[in-house]
Amino acid sequence: LLPLASFLIGVSSQGEFLVEISGTTVTITCPLEHENIQWYLFGNIQDTKERKFIIKDHDSTPANLSCSSDKKHQLYLKAKVCATCEELDALTVAGIITADLLITLGVLILVYYFSKGRKGRASAAGDSRPRGQKMQRPPPVPNPDYEPIRKGQREVYAGLAPRGI
Numbered sequence: 452l453l454p455l456a457s458f459l460i461g462v463s464s465q466g467e468f469l470v471e472i473s474g475t476t477v478t479i480t481c482p483l484e485h486e487n488i489q490w491y492l493f494g495n496i497q498d499t500k501e502r503k504f505i506i507k508d509h510d511s512t513p514a515n516l517s518c519s520s521d522k523k524h525q526l527y528l529k530a531k532v533c534a535t536c537e538e539l540d541a542l543t544v545a546g547i548i549t550a551d552l553l554i555t556l557g558v559l560i561l562v563y564y565f566s567k568g569r570k571g572r573a574s575a576a577g578d579s580r581p582r583g584q585k586m587q588r589p590p591p592v593p594n595p596d597y598e599p600i601r602k603g604q605r606e607v608y609a610g611l612a613p614r615g616i
Contacts, residue, residue, distance in 0.1 A: 468516075468526045475532045477506040481518035491517045 469480035480503050481488050490497040490504045493515055497504065504518070509532050517525040 470530065472530055472532055473538065475508050475534050477509045477530055479504045479516060482524055483518060483520050485520040488518050488520050
């Protein structure tokens with residue numbers, strides 16, 4: 452499985468935070484270039500003075516973070532983490548997508564070539580009536596209302612001629 456976000460860029464009004472997620476560990480890099488940086492998490496001062504702040508075993512709850520030295524930068528962190536997720540690099544994902552496309556293309560080519568040879572053949576069970584110029588007489592009609600018109604009965608059916616509209 453891919454993690455929901457492996458790295459994010461949080462934008463504050465003063466600069467950009469770099470947020471990296473690996474499993475349940477979240478690493479946030481302050482946009483300040485100074486060495487003596489004070490971190491605040493939920494308004495509480497943290498004990499690190501480095502530019503990177505690491506939250507281990509993050510439980511996906513939103514957090515208000517800020518880092519300050521001469522300026523104060525604030526970040527609202529809303530990151531979903533997953534303890535059982537597997538991280539995949541871009542090369543692995545590209546390989547999976549390429550293999551999937553090649554397998555799909557191979558199946559399409561196989562279906563095309565196997566169906567190409569069957570195009571001209573007629574199935575034996577599909578159509579049982581004879582083809583071509585063979586003229587057969589229709590079977591006798593059991594209902595006398597549908598018997599063919601005889602020579603002396605044409606006047607009975609004269610009113611059934613097509614009408615012009």
